[in-house]
Amino acid sequence: MDLNLTEEQKLIQEKAREFARKELEPIASKLDELGKPPIEQFRKLGELGFLGLMVPEEYGGSKTDTVSYVLVIEELSRACASTGIMVAIQNSLVCQPIALFGTEEQKRRYLPGLASGKAIGAFALTEPEAGSDAASIRTRAVRDGDYYVISGLKHFITNGSIADVAIVFATVDPSLRHKGITAFIVEKGTPGFRPGREENKMGIRATNTSELIFEECRVPASNRLGQEGEGFKIALMMLDSGRIGVAAQAVGIARRAYEEALKYAKSRQQFGQPIAQFQAIQWMLVDMATRIEAARLLTIKAALKKDTGERYTKEAAMAKLFASETAVWVTDRAIQIHGGYGYMKEYVVERLYRDAKITEIYEGTNEIQRLVIANQILQESLP
Known part of the structure; x- marks a missing residue:
């Protein structure tokens, strides 16, 4: 495993670092205070090519390797975790499934706008009664000629209220459990589709998180992503990738x-x-530095495994598990070192502490990550 960055990777890292320090660091605390998504900065990131890192050039992207993607997300998140996760979702959970499973028409219709930042994407899987147990989603998609009629409720959807395009998962037959789940591309403004309540969150407050409501929403069959019943496979594949971004x-x-x-x-x-x-x-500083280095190496290892084309489920789960727990522990120690000042909002460690916690929850809780890892290592141990 070669851990030396290529010249291209170093250039991408430096470009992301410079943008983060100039455009994000000065405003991150104010955005957090206001609960305001960094839309203007998000568009600029599209102009720099950072929203199309998983999109081929022929569809307006700047496709590169996963290690470069990891470097970009780390640099952006260092300055503003909210921006970091918006960029991660746009790349791994919205652009990537369309690039991998979309028809030629879908790729040409949606990817250029998403890669440029002109369109914002959302990934709508989670429901009130289907969090860790994603196979139990209740949102229905009923075929009606050349359309599917979608009805149901999604919640905790990042970018929900501001998304122009959403990757939506619904079941065509609840009795089939995960085998009935199907993915759709749903556009903002489609009759029967609207955002619901916006959440008031502890951390990553500069992201928009909301419900998505579907009331007999008629979606063209041509907007189905992949085949009927293929949605659960698509979701799991994208979550593997998404976990690298969260790490x-x-x-x-x-x-x-x-x-x-x-x-x-x-x-x-x-x-x-x-x-x-x-x-x-x-000793606190030593342990902080050591854990961060280990978390970064696990994340890069997962990225390298993804780029080989091999299955990387275990590596992604390990990286997400360890890096998220590292973030929570390190931010806690950072506040302790600051003493009473660390508890005050004018010190950035207070915001970092609140932002860190969500990394143990979304893209699969850390309890789920341990189940995933256990399943993988037990399978690997079979003769």
């Missing part, structure tokens, strides 16, 4: 928290010297 997001959050803690420890004077001179603080 990269978690690494970015943890890295910023560590950097802030290190800077504070070197400048904060107590007992006549910087607190960085105390072993108690040094």
Whole structure:
């Protein structure tokens, strides 16, 4: 496994880092306070090619390798975790399924707008009664001639209220469980399709998270993504990919928290010297740096495995599990190093602490990740 970045990867990393520091870092706390999505910055990221990292050039994308994608998400998330996850979703959960499973007509209709940032995408799988148990979704899709009539409710959908295009999962036959789940591309403005309640969240407050309501929404059969009954497979494949993005997001959050803690420890004077001179603080910083490096390596390993074309379910789950728990632990330690100041909103570690928690929950809770990993290692141990 070659861990040395190519010159192209270094250039992409530097471009993302420069954008994050100039365009995101100065406004991230204000966006968090206002609960306002960074739409203008999102469009600019499209112009830079960062929203089409999984889209072939013939459809307006800038297709590159998964390691480059990971580097971009880490740099953006270090400055603004909300922007990081919006970019991750646009790439891995919206553009990627259309690029892999879409018809030629679907690719030409949707990918250029999504890759450029002119259109915002959403991935609508989760329902009130179908979170970890995605196979139990209740949203129905009934065939009616050249249309499917979709009825149901999705919730906790990132970009829900601002999305121009949503990848929606519904069942054509609930008795079939996961074998009845089918994916559709649904456009904003389709009669019977509207956003519902917007959520008031603890963290990643600069993302829009809402319900999506379908009331006898007639979707052309030509907007079906893949075949009937293929939706669950599509969802699981995209979630594997999405977990790499969440791992990269978690690494970015943890890295910023560590950097802030290190800077504070070197400048904060107590007992006549910087607190960085105390072993108690040094050991926290050492453990923070070590865990972040390990999380990054697990994430890069999963990205490299994905690029080989081999199955990477275990590696993605491991990266997401370890990186998310690292982010939560590192941000907690960063606040502890800051003491009372870390509890105040004017210090960025307070926001990072709130942003970190969601990485243990979405794209499959960490309990689900442990089940996924256990299943994979038991299968691998069979003779």
